[in-house]
Amino acid sequence: MKSLTKYTLKLADDTLIMGQRLAEWCGKGPYLEEDIALTNIALDYLGQSNNFYKYAAQLIGDGKTEDDLAFLRVEKEYLNAQFVELPNEDYAQTLLKVYFFCTYQKLLYENLSKSSDEMFSALAQKSLKEVKYHYTHSKTWMNVFSTGTDESKSRLEKALENIWEYTGSLFDETEDEENLFELGIIPSSKALFTxxxxxxxxxxxxxxxxxxxxxxxxxxxRKGIHTEYFGFILCELQYMQRTYPGCTW
Amino acid sequence: MLNLLELLSQVPDPEIPVINIVELGIVRGAKMLSEDEVEVIITPTYSACPAMFSIEEDIIKLLKENNLKPKVTTQMFPIWTTDWMTDEAREKLRAYGITPPEKGEGESHLHIPKKCPRCGSENTKELSRFGSTLCKSSFQCNDCLEPFDYFKCH
Incomplete structure (x- = not known):
């Protein structure tokens, strides 16, 4: 598989799993506005992943659609970061996850907006507008948790302890990224990490x-190696397509 | 000659029916490919806007009703912006109770006070950064106390 396709799938898989995980809060948010905020953000992720899958399907060009790529691959074929698979746990961990992810996306899309690949540039510019909202929102909550009560701060610190060692996985590279970087198609993941x-x-x-x-x-x-949480989230995500192959709305 | 844009103006936005897809800036162009075949170029708004699916269906339905063969092409670049919304559409939004995005506000819009669409007061507060659809956030007027939607600048 070509390096550009793999990189596109990495972006699609990250946003798909991030969205699927975040959507678990739907109907369970701490209060109405927050419930709506989280599902809005989750929907933005799903929309972004849909666009990247469409592009990947176009690059692969064997007649497969974005739905095949999202729903019908096996565990080892998903190139998402382990970070996005992590469970939501409490609200502090959920928001810390969103905060880390949107700071990553903000830098990624700012750079990808300048890509020599027209589709990457358009999708990055479009998604960046959405991510800026996520960033403002999660930052507000980081401030609330850290300056709120001893309890809220300790929960945030506990979440940080749980997920910090996975943040680097967002910057892990797919095959031959170097080559794409030299062609001006993508930013360097190493430079992004710094x-x-x-x-x-x-x-x-x-x-x-x-x-x-x-x-x-x-x-x-980015090599198809996942955490123990991934199989379960994939089961839920793929259930309908596996049980009723080809079903549509 | 048939005015295609005028015809397409009959398609309302499925979520905010007072404005149509031409004045929203979603339709980027329309041309006759042959005697009865029409190509309509549309640009998606938000990455995940569910209205885009029904907009495409509505365009196809309308053209077929007018004995035309529809071809809808999605164009990704340049990306859609609320700056493409016409002044007329902004006024319709305001009358409908939604504060419209101002032209060229860009990122600074987060810090600009939102005018209450009912009494015009700028003494308003944000209730929620995210609203009932991806394109809106919720505010409340401190003077007339009415809650209202703000169409986000994008």
């Missing part, structure tokens, strides 16, 4: 949160 850490450091100072110094990051993402 840029991301300095953005987080700056924000954390504002939140009065201690920046985690631990350098260890979980390995294996």
């Amino acid at each position: 840029e991301w850490k300095s953005l987080i450091k700056k924000d954390f100072a504002e939140f009065n949160l201690e920046f985690p110094e631990a350098e260890f990051m979980q390995k294996g993402s």
